[in-house]
Amino acid sequence: MADKNPIVPKLEKLGREVSEQIKKGENPYVSIPVRALSNVKFNKEKKTLSLGSQESKRYFVNVAHARKFMQTMLVSSFCKELVEHDIHASIREAYYSLKRNIAGTHENTFEEQGESDPIIVDLEVMLDILREQLHLNADRSGVAAGKVIISDRGDTIDWSKLGSGGWSVPSNVEDIKIKKVDAKFVLVVEKNATFDRLNEDRFWEKHDCILVGTHGQAARGTKRLIHNLHQKTNLPVYVFTDADAYGYYIYSVIKSGSINLAHASEEFATPSAKFIGLTMADIENYGLEKYTIRATDQDLKRTREMLKYPWFAAKEWQEELKTMVERKIKAEQEALASRHLKFVSEEYLPTKIKKKDFLP
Amino acid sequence: MADKNPIVPKLEKLGREVSEQIKKGENPYVSIPVRALSNVKFNKEKKTLSLGSQESKRYFVNVAHARKFMQTMLVSSFCKELVEHDIHASIREAYYSLKRNIAGTHENTFEEQGESDPIIVDLEVMLDILREQLHLNADRSGVAAGKVIISDRGDTIDWSKLGSGGWSVPSNVEDIKIKKVDAKFVLVVEKNATFDRLNEDRFWEKHDCILVGTHGQAARGTKRLIHNLHQKTNLPVYVFTDADAYGYYIYSVIKSGSINLAHASEEFATPSAKFIGLTMADIENYGLEKYTIRATDQDLKRTREMLKYPWFAAKEWQEELKTMVERKIKAEQEALASRHLKFVSEEYLPTKIKKKDFLP
Numbered sequence: 261m262a263d264k265n266p267i268v269p270k271l272e273k274l275g276r277e278v279s280e281q282i283k284k285g286e287n288p289y290v291s292i293p294v295r296a297l298s299n300v301k302f303n304k305e306k307k308t309l310s311l312g313s314q315e316s317k318r319y320f321v322n323v324a325h326a327r328k329f330m331q332t333m334l335v336s337s338f339c340k341e342l343v344e345h346d347i348h349a350s351i352r353e354a355y356y357s358l359k360r361n362i363a364g365t366h367e368n369t370f371e372e373q374g375e376s377d378p379i380i381v382d383l384e385v386m387l388d389i390l391r392e393q394l395h396l397n398a399d400r401s402g403v404a405a406g407k408v409i410i411s412d413r414g415d416t417i418d419w420s421k422l423g424s425g426g427w428s429v430p431s432n433v434e435d436i437k438i439k440k441v442d443a444k445f446v447l448v449v450e451k452n453a454t455f456d457r458l459n460e461d462r463f464w465e466k467h468d469c470i471l472v473g474t475h476g477q478a479a480r481g482t483k484r485l486i487h488n489l490h491q492k493t494n495l496p497v498y499v500f501t502d503a504d505a506y507g508y509y510i511y512s513v514i515k516s517g518s519i520n521l522a523h524a525s526e527e528f529a530t531p532s533a534k535f536i537g538l539t540m541a542d543i544e545n546y547g548l549e550k551y552t553i554r555a556t557d558q559d560l561k562r563t564r565e566m567l568k569y570p571w572f573a574a575k576e577w578q579e580e581l582k583t584m585v586e587r588k589i590k591a592e593q594e595a596l597a598s599r600h601l602k603f604v605s606e607e608y609l610p611t612k613i614k615k616k617d618f619l620p
Numbered sequence: 621m622a623d624k625n626p627i628v629p630k631l632e633k634l635g636r637e638v639s640e641q642i643k644k645g646e647n648p649y650v651s652i653p654v655r656a657l658s659n660v661k662f663n664k665e666k667k668t669l670s671l672g673s674q675e676s677k678r679y680f681v682n683v684a685h686a687r688k689f690m691q692t693m694l695v696s697s698f699c700k701e702l703v704e705h706d707i708h709a710s711i712r713e714a715y716y717s718l719k720r721n722i723a724g725t726h727e728n729t730f731e732e733q734g735e736s737d738p739i740i741v742d743l744e745v746m747l748d749i750l751r752e753q754l755h756l757n758a759d760r761s762g763v764a765a766g767k768v769i770i771s772d773r774g775d776t777i778d779w780s781k782l783g784s785g786g787w788s789v790p791s792n793v794e795d796i797k798i799k800k801v802d803a804k805f806v807l808v809v810e811k812n813a814t815f816d817r818l819n820e821d822r823f824w825e826k827h828d829c830i831l832v833g834t835h836g837q838a839a840r841g842t843k844r845l846i847h848n849l850h851q852k853t854n855l856p857v858y859v860f861t862d863a864d865a866y867g868y869y870i871y872s873v874i875k876s877g878s879i880n881l882a883h884a885s886e887e888f889a890t891p892s893a894k895f896i897g898l899t900m901a902d903i904e905n906y907g908l909e910k911y912t913i914r915a916t917d918q919d920l921k922r923t924r925e926m927l928k929y930p931w932f933a934a935k936e937w938q939e940e941l942k943t944m945v946e947r948k949i950k951a952e953q954e955a956l957a958s959r960h961l962k963f964v965s966e967e968y969l970p971t972k973i974k975k976k977d978f979l980p
Contacts, residue, residue, distance in 0.1 A: 347820065347961055347962070348820055349817075349957065349961055350812075350816065350817070352813055352954045352957075353817065353954045353957035353961060355954075356911055356954050356956075356957040356958045357957045357958060357961060359958065360910075360958075361910070399812055399813070400763075400816070403788040410783070412784055412785065413783045413784055415782060416781075417781070417782055417783055417785070421776075421777070422772075422775060422777055422788075423770070423772025423773045423774075423777055423796070424790040424792065424795075424796075425772065425777070425787045425788045425789060425790045426787075426788045426790075427782065427785045427786075427787070427788060428782075428785045428787060428788035429785060430783075430786075430816065431812070431816060432784065435784075436784075452710075452760050452791070453710035453713060453757070453759070456710065456790065457709075457713065460708055550719075550720075594713045594715075595716050596716075597709070597712075598716045598717065600717075601709055601713060601717060602707070
């Protein structure tokens with residue numbers, strides 16, 4: 261629980277500041293860093309997205325701000341109780357817990373979750389605290405296996421002894437301790453089917469690694485787990501997705517963070533992560549020409565947008581994305597099964613790792 | 621592996637029959653039970669959906685059938701290899717494994733997964749074998765915790781010692797052995813957030829139960845796991861969803877099977893399952909009036925359709941669905957958090973179980 265100590269004082273400081281403003285007869289306010297795209301920067305050195313220095317003030321005595329100010333205080337107070345009582349809530353539970361009629365009015369504190377969610381992000385940004393540290397949980401999605409032993413809520417869990425299932429990655433991994441790691445790298449895979457293939461083939465055992473399945477875009481808990489595994493062990497992280505705009509974006513979010521989470525890149529991103537595949541070059545190198553899929557207009561539009569993102573500015577990525585636009589194709593991880601089912605675990609991945617055939 | 625023995629002989633019998641037809645100079649065919657709604661029956665006694673006796677024949681020498689006949693043989697042969705080599709494939713890997721050019725033509729064996737998926741179902745129905753037994757896996761989704769010890773791929777896994785994560789339910793649970801159960805009931809919950817709430821509150825420990833999270837509509841692996849847990853232990857199964865058409869349908873599929881899976885209800889359905897909530901009556905009984913959501917036109921349309929399904933014919937369900945249509949509201953599991961966060965685990969569920977306040 262030692263890690264949580266800074267959280268309550270930060271919340272108390274917020275409350276104290278507001279209460280002192282009131283005592284002085286001032287119009288109480290809170291300062292919130294601006295989260296618009298205009299205030300999002302890409303730090304080339306750190307290779308992560310971050311927020312700039314723009315701030316806005318939210319006042320209590322201001323018809324445009326009063327409701328949000330009240331909501332900010334409610335969410336702050338709720339989080340303080342969660343942390344103090346060591347209980348967690350989903351962001352949806354938080355909404356229901358805080359929704360109520362304001363005595364003597366026809367107004368509710370919150371009308372929909374669309375009102376409480378942004379206040380939670382405001383609080384993260386204002387206090388430089390993750391919502392997970394505030395004991396608020398997002399949805400979970402993700403599975404892990406391999407040569408790691410963790411401890412969590414008093415249980416010691418060996419990820420190499422979980423059969424065909426694996427460990428379901430929770431939404432909140434803040435209290436999880438990584439006890440023992442006997443691996444050479446972390447392999448993150450986009451699809452459940454690929455996780456199942458590699459798990460059945462005991463890839464993590466044969467190649468001494470940790471296998472994490474994201475099931476599409478990685479959930480916050482999964483991104484944080486990958487970040488923490490890397491922080492703790494300094495192991496290389498390889499990301500394996502489909503060769504399409506969606507897959508490449510999954511990779512970039514794991515590596516550099518995302519626009520929505522720019523304020524928390526330091527806690528979620530893994531800037532040294534490398535992209536192991538699939539790439540456009542893999543299609544020829546591994547004989548997948550007949551197993552590609554025609555890119556849709558939507559895919560191509562997305563790929564053209566990504567060409568402009570500074571975090572895809574490396575020449576290898578520019579080339580990759582341009583090739584995709586020119587050839588108008590994409591390819592799935594499972595296309596490797598056209599060679600043979602175990603091709604991905606016996607040939608493709610070991611070869612790419614041996615040759616260090618990665619995109620940056 | 622003893623369970624798998626009947627699978628290969630069934631596939632071999634199919635091959636032998638076709639080859640004998642050819643030797644006799646007959647037009648080879650296979651007989652496939654019709655899977656249209658017209659051939660789906662609800663068995664009131666068993667409380668499950670099942671297929672009727674209509675069959676169709678698929679001939680090789682028939683321009684309308686030849687392609688599908690060829691595909692049926694390819695999928696059958698692929699599955700025989702999977703089972704014989706004890707290797708599993710996702711249905712997407714199966715498609716890529718079987719897609720190839722037919723020598724001397726411009727035809728491919730399969731053009732898209734939309735061609736191979738129905739053939740897999742044909743095979744399930746023809747041979748009365750689950751695709752899981754044919755070693756073909758669908759996508760996974762689901763998480764489990766509680767007082768159970770299983771064995772899977774040589775690992776012994778105690779679901780009560782998996783921290784905040786839980787065991788990720790794989791797509792294929794055919795080889796999983798339930799070794800020890802120290803529980804009084806199985807509680808199936810629709811939402812991850814509810815799973816997390818009950819897991820954090822250690823509901824399964826305090827009430828000696830098994831907790832299964834479906835994350836929306838239950839995946840095949842999760843349905844089969846619930847079915848197997850019940851078969852093995854005879855424990856009561858309670859299903860907990862939102863009070864809306866989607867939630868009620870999730871329940872009905874777990875209990876009675878679905879139209880698409882009517883041929884396999886005996887293997888997937890749990891006809892004795894009971895619905896624990898949320899119900900329209902809960903809204904008053906537990907003071908949730910201010911926390912309901914207006915039903916959309918889509919919700920109401922779906923609810924009216926469900927009123928006609930024979931598996932919702934019980935008077936309690938007719939009343940429930942009619943109330944929903946009249947009041948035009950729905951409510952979420954998380955609405956219980958409006959009382960207090962642990963209300964669901966300390967009050968709501970224990971009270972409903974004690975009073976046996978279930979829908980059939």
